[in-house]
Amino acid sequence: MPRILADTRPLANDDFRHLWIANIVTVIGAQLTVVAVPMQIYSITENSAYVGLTGLFGLVPLVGFGLWGGALADVFDRRKILLVTTIGLIATAFLFFAQAAAGLNNVWLLLALFSVQQAFFAVNQPTRSAVLPRILPLAQLPAANSLNMTVMQAGAIVGPLLGGLLVPVLGYSMLYLFDGLSLLTTLWAVWRLPSLRPEQTDGPRPGVGLRSIIDGLGYLRGQPALLISFLVDLIAMVFGMPRILFPQMAHENFGGRTDGGWQVALLFAAIPLGAVIGGVFSGWVSRISRQGLAVVICVVIWGLAVAVAGAGLFFADGDWFPVLPIVVVALVVGGAADMVSSAFRMTMLQSAADDAVRGRLQGIFTVVVAGGPRLADVGHGWVAAAAGTAVATAGGGLAVVVLTVVAAIAVPVFVRYRVSPAIEEV
Numbered sequence: 001m002p003r004i005l006a007d008t009r010p011l012a013n014d015d016f017r018h019l020w021i022a023n024i025v026t027v028i029g030a031q032l033t034v035v036a037v038p039m040q041i042y043s044i045t046e047n048s049a050y051v052g053l054t055g056l057f058g059l060v061p062l063v064g065f066g067l068w069g070g071a072l073a074d075v076f077d078r079r080k081i082l083l084v085t086t087i088g089l090i091a092t093a094f095l096f097f098a099q100a101a102a103g104l105n106n107v108w109l110l111l112a113l114f115s116v117q118q119a120f121f122a123v124n125q126p127t128r129s130a131v132l133p134r135i136l137p138l139a140q141l142p143a144a145n146s147l148n149m150t151v152m153q154a155g156a157i158v159g160p161l162l163g164g165l166l167v168p169v170l171g172y173s174m175l176y177l178f179d180g181l182s183l184l185t186t187l188w189a190v191w192r193l194p195s196l197r198p199e200q201t202d203g204p205r206p207g208v209g210l211r212s213i214i215d216g217l218g219y220l221r222g223q224p225a226l227l228i229s230f231l232v233d234l235i236a237m238v239f240g241m242p243r244i245l246f247p248q249m250a251h252e253n254f255g256g257r258t259d260g261g262w263q264v265a266l267l268f269a270a271i272p273l274g275a276v277i278g279g280v281f282s283g284w285v286s287r288i289s290r291q292g293l294a295v296v297i298c299v300v301i302w303g304l305a306v307a308v309a310g311a312g313l314f315f316a317d318g319d320w321f322p323v324l325p326i327v328v329v330a331l332v333v334g335g336a337a338d339m340v341s342s343a344f345r346m347t348m349l350q351s352a353a354d355d356a357v358r359g360r361l362q363g364i365f366t367v368v369v370a371g372g373p374r375l376a377d378v379g380h381g382w383v384a385a386a387a388g389t390a391v392a393t394a395g396g397g398l399a400v401v402v403l404t405v406v407a408a409i410a411v412p413v414f415v416r417y418r419v420s421p422a423i424e425e426v
Contacts, residue, residue: 005283006282015192018192019189020147023148025185026183033093034159039247040110042247042248044105048381052379052385055381059371061122067363068363069081069125069126070362073362078359079195085124085127089183096179097176133351141346142343145347145350149339149342150276153339165262168261198359219361224411224414225413233299235404236400237369240306242306242310243271244380245381249263249316252389253316254323271331277336285344292415295344302334303398303401305337306331307401308397309394342369
């Protein structure tokens with residue numbers, strides 16, 4: 001069983017343990033906001049096209065500030081960057097609370113606040129990811145990434161369940177308030193970190209302008225396996241992430257309410273539940289050397305699972321039984337596959353990149369990982385508005401399978417990628 005269950009060796013490191021424990025509370029609060037924003041917009045408009053605009057309003061700051069945040073992480077103390085951005089996220093959460101408590105019901109104000117929140121997130125995430133190789137041995141990175149994702153996805157289960165059930169009782173304002181309060185735990189963990197200035201190199205010190213960002217992008221030209229890992233993730237998320245449709249699915253396909261309920265809570269929780277199951281039984285990931293092939297297999301499984309979920313919607317007529325359980329199980333399987341794929345892709349990036357450029361590459365990774373679902377929100381919202389949730393979901397899943405196989409055949413170096421023997425443990 002120890003070889004099957006999650007590898008907990010990284011928790012022996014004090015800095016990693018503090019961050020990990022703080023995330024248990026913080027992620028729940030963050031997921032409450034992730035659920036509350038689209039639910040509040042849908043309750044105001046009852047139109048998934050408006051909900052899909054969260055993708056556009058989130059994508060622009062993610063791209064700009066994600067790339068810039070990576071450049072900052074390669075120049076300044078990463079602990080200080082985490083402190084500033086965490087405080088910014090706390091302030092944004094309280095602004096969400098204020099607009100909901102005031103009953104403004106303004107879609108454009110919600111979208112503007114969402115953009116500001118995503119800007120802080122875009123600087124925070126590449127910095128946070130660039131910290132791990134500095135506080136942990138490289139051989140423990142797969143286990144550390146699996147532990148982090150397990151906590152994130154566990155929060156993504158509890159958050160949607162609480163959000164879907166509590167919005168009709170407490171309203172949106174209380175969900176946003178809990179998000180702001182929960183972020184205080186992360187602020188405490190970041191405050192306890194040591195100074196984390198980037199390691200000095202023999203070359204010139206990178207800047208924080210456009211030239212530095214371009215240099216980081218240029219670094220990828222000599223790393224084709226990393227470049228294709230970004231492409232495969234974009235394929236998986238842009239075509240295969242139907243989360244923006246969950247309020248509409250719950251309402252139209254399964255007879256749920258427009259302002260929450262257990263149906264939308266189950267849909268939002270399904271993918272994270274699969275990721276948690278995959279994380280709990282992730283003890284084997286540290287022993288996989290063919291990480292590129294593992295990513296391809298996991299992404300294909302993800303696409304097939306989403307396609308099955310979409311196919312089930314063709315038979316849903318407003319009654320939740322028996323189609324909803326089939327859709328939920330399919331999304332659970334997809335979530336498990338996506339968690340393993342994400343752990344391998346993150347590990348490949350953290351172990352293959354030099355520390356001097358690690359922040360900028362993590363910025364690109366953040367843009368891809370977080371920006372892909374934003375594009376998916378826009379695309380799925382428009383397709384569902386025109387053709388329905390079933391076509392948007394099933395078609396996207398099938399596109400993931402086809403495009404991933406094409407990418408693997410076109411660039412076989414990614415499939416052949418093996419973890420460096422230097423970071424394997426004897």
